[in-house]
Amino acid sequence: NAGVTQTPKFQVLKTGQSMTLQCAQDMNHEYMSWYRQDPGMGLRLIHYSVGAGITDQGEVPNGYNVSRSTTEDFPLRLLSAAPSQTSVYFCASSRTGEWTDTQYFGPGTRLTVL
Amino acid sequence: DQQVKQNSPSLSVQEGRISILNCDYTNSMFDYFLWYKKYPAEGPTFLISISSIKDKNEDGRFTVFLNKSAKHLSLHIVPSQPGDSAVYFCAASEGNQFYFGTGTSLTVIP
Numbered sequence: 001n002a003g004v005t006q007t008p009k010f011q012v013l014k015t016g017q018s019m020t021l022q023c024a025q026d027m028n029h030e031y032m033s034w035y036r037q038d039p040g041m042g043l044r045l046i047h048y049s050v051g052a053g054i055t056d057q058g059e060v061p062n063g064y065n066v067s068r069s070t071t072e073d074f075p076l077r078l079l080s081a082a083p084s085q086t087s088v089y090f091c092a093s094s095r096t097g098e099w100t101d102t103q104y105f106g107p108g109t110r111l112t113v114l
Numbered sequence: 115d116q117q118v119k120q121n122s123p124s125l126s127v128q129e130g131r132i133s134i135l136n137c138d139y140t141n142s143m144f145d146y147f148l149w150y151k152k153y154p155a156e157g158p159t160f161l162i163s164i165s166s167i168k169d170k171n172e173d174g175r176f177t178v179f180l181n182k183s184a185k186h187l188s189l190h191i192v193p194s195q196p197g198d199s200a201v202y203f204c205a206a207s208e209g210n211q212f213y214f215g216t217g218t219s220l221t222v223i224p
Contacts, residue, residue: 004157031210033212035214040216041116041216042116042118042120042203042214042215042216042217043158043203043205043214044214045211045212045213048210048211050210056210058211059211059213090157090158092157097210099145099146099163099165099207100146102160103160103212104160105150105157105158105159106157107155107156107157108155108156108157
């Protein structure tokens with residue numbers, strides 16, 4: 001049982017490049033989400049999904065796309081990276097997304113956009 | 115606009131003493147509050163939570179207090195241990211969305 005896994009751990013991009021941050025969980029959780037953590041800003045919700053085929057925007061969705069084709073995977077896509085997207089990205093999952101369910105976080109991906 | 119605020123970026127406490135971490139929020143629609151602990155280079159891990167219908171929840175050395183009229187919650191750690199040194203985030207939920215504070219870095223001095 002690996003929990004929530006994220007790849008890569010580190011990534012450096014040039015402005016305008018695209019990439020996909022991978023997130024997978026093996027707990028059969030319906031709810032998955034992406035956060036970014038910036039100094040002085042805490043964690044901010046980017047996108048979330050309450051089940052396969054269903055996604056919704058969080059607090060800071062601009063510049064990011066997501067899809068949820070399977071229960072296990074929830075990739076985050078940057079179509080044209082910008083320096084403002086330099087951040088640490090965390091993926092999380094929980095059983096249903098209800099406030100009573102514990103969210104489990106992955107170890108994070110540190111992204112630098114030059 | 116930050117809906118969940120942690121105004122103390124850092125806190126130092128002697129081992130064995132009480133650590134009190136504070137959190138304020140602005141949205142009266144929040145229905146659940148949580149505390150997470152984060153070590154460097156790791157993701158946050160859930161610590162303790164409280165429903166908006168309660169004013170206190172205990173789990174071992176950790177107690178969370180909620181004052182809805184003041185829109186304030188606090189986390190008490192008694193007694194504090196060196197392994198408690200980490201960044202603590204408070205969070206609040208409204209429906210399926212969670213809002214996090216900026217974190218307080220706790221250092222427990224042996």
